Amino acid sequence: xxxxxxxxxxxxxxxxxxxxxxxxxxxxxxxxxxxxxxxxxxxxxxxxxxxxxxxxxxxxxxxxxxxxxxxxxxxxxxxxxxxxxxxxxxxxxxxxxxxxxxxxxxxxxxxxxxxxxxxxxxxxxxxxxxxxxxxxxxxxxxxxxxxxxxxxxxxxxxxxxxxxxxxxxxxxxxxxxxxxxxxxxxxxxxxxxxxxxxxxxxxxxxxxxxxxxxxxxxxxxxxxxxxxxxxxxxxxxxxxxxxxxxxxxxxxxxxxxxxxxxxxxxxxxxxxxxxxxxxxxxxxxxxxxxxxxxxxxxxx
Numbered sequence: 001x002x003x004x005x006x007x008x009x010x011x012x013x014x015x016x017x018x019x020x021x022x023x024x025x026x027x028x029x030x031x032x033x034x035x036x037x038x039x040x041x042x043x044x045x046x047x048x049x050x051x052x053x054x055x056x057x058x059x060x061x062x063x064x065x066x067x068x069x070x071x072x073x074x075x076x077x078x079x080x081x082x083x084x085x086x087x088x089x090x091x092x093x094x095x096x097x098x099x100x101x102x103x104x105x106x107x108x109x110x111x112x113x114x115x116x117x118x119x120x121x122x123x124x125x126x127x128x129x130x131x132x133x134x135x136x137x138x139x140x141x142x143x144x145x146x147x148x149x150x151x152x153x154x155x156x157x158x159x160x161x162x163x164x165x166x167x168x169x170x171x172x173x174x175x176x177x178x179x180x181x182x183x184x185x186x187x188x189x190x191x192x193x194x195x196x197x198x199x200x201x202x203x204x205x206x207x208x209x210x211x212x213x214x215x216x217x218x219x220x221x222x223x224x225x226x227x228x229x230x231x232x233x234x235x236x237x238x239x240x241x242x243x244x245x246x247x248x249x250x251x252x253x254x255x256x257x258x259x260x261x262x263x264x265x266x267x268x269x270x271x272x273x274x275x276x277x278x279x280x281x282x283x284x285x286x287x288x289x290x291x292x293x294x295x296x297x298x299x300x
Contacts, residue, residue: 011132012108014193016088019067029091030068031232033100039244040231043223046248047125047152048074050219050266053281054121054150055080062119064109064141065127069095075123076101083119086127109137117146125152126264129197130190138207138269148270155220155265156198204267209292215270219287220262222251 022029035041048071055075061082063071068091072084084092085107092104107113109124109131122141128151131137141149188196201218208216224244230237255262266287274282279289 008132011193012087015130016090018192019086019088019090022068022091030095030098030100032070033068033073033095033098035232035234037234037236038232039224039236039241042236042241043225043244044070045074047221047223047264047266050221050285050287051075051123051150053278053285054147054268056120059121060119062112062114062122062141062144064107064112064122064124064137065130066125067091067127069101069104071123071125072104073100110140112140112144114144116143119145120147121145122149123152124149126154128153128199130192130194131197132194134197135207142211142213142269142271145271147272147274148268151199151204151267151269152221152264153267154196154198155261155263156200156203157261199265199267201265201267204269205290205292208269209295212295212298213269213271213292214273214294215289215291217268217270217282217287217289219266219282219285220255221264221266221286222248222255222262223264224248 028034032040032044055078057079059080061072061075061080063069063075063082063084064086066072066084066086069084072082073095075082082101083103083105084095084101085105086092087106087108089104089106092101092106095101096104105113109127110133122145124137124141128134128137138149138151188198190196201216204216204218224247225231228240230240233240251260251263254260268282268287282289
């Protein structure tokens with residue numbers, strides 16, 4: 001077995017083990033599914049609401065890296081035909097048994113077991129950055145859908161904020177070892193065992209252009225989180241909720257002015273051109289819809 005293959009297997013094993021440890025931990029691993037009306041639920045739901053323009057009655061969806069089935073549960077609650085999947089199905093089975101999701105599947109994102117064009121959309125929310133080979137996962141998700149994929153992930157601030165890139169280049173030119181003194185999380189790792197892949201609009205654009213797809217859509221989004229017990233309180237404490245909303249509104253404002261980049265990006269790669277109603281709906285949600293030019297040297 002090659003060193004690369006060994007590491008990839010080890011990485012996925014660590015994530016599956018993490019799910020099992022959550023099951024055996026002191027906290028209820030399905031708590032996030034049970035706290036509708038809390039600040040924590042609100043912070044996820046406001047991100048899910050960005051998907052509304054893509055949701056049509058009876059639409060078929062696959063969620064990838066869904067952990068406890070949070071993504072699948074929200075989509076199912078909103079009348080979508082959805083299968084929730086992850087590298088380990090320990091917690092998904094519990095979510096299914098307790099009625100949060102109907103259909104689950106154990107799936108490796110790099111080798112989905114579904115046929116081409118099986119689903120309308122494939123959603124990967126805050127899981128892409130866990131994958132050891134995320135590009136393979138992206139191509140697999142694109143293969144398995146017929147309309148497009150949605151990635152909701154941490155944004156790469158260097159790629160999306162030119163002033164930071166200029167500063168980085170200047171420091172790197174002077175002495176590349178100095179860079180880490182200023183950029184503490186240049187190489188980000190999580191306790192689960194993964195390197196944190198962050199995405200950018202340019203990266204998504206290049207993926208779509210390379211395969212000849214017609215369009216992408218991108219939107220920045222900020223979220224709010226802390227470890228306070230009030231995050232899971234139901235009903236939410238009004239003062240804490242207003243505080244969370246003010247902080248998100250302030251972040252949104254300074255991001256809109258271009259002072260700092262958004263924390264997360266919601267990116268859609270379309271395999272087929274969406275209708276005008278969908279495009280207008282996305283734009284109302286804050287998306288920038290970008291039509292991509294065809295490759296003039298590869299026309300069929």
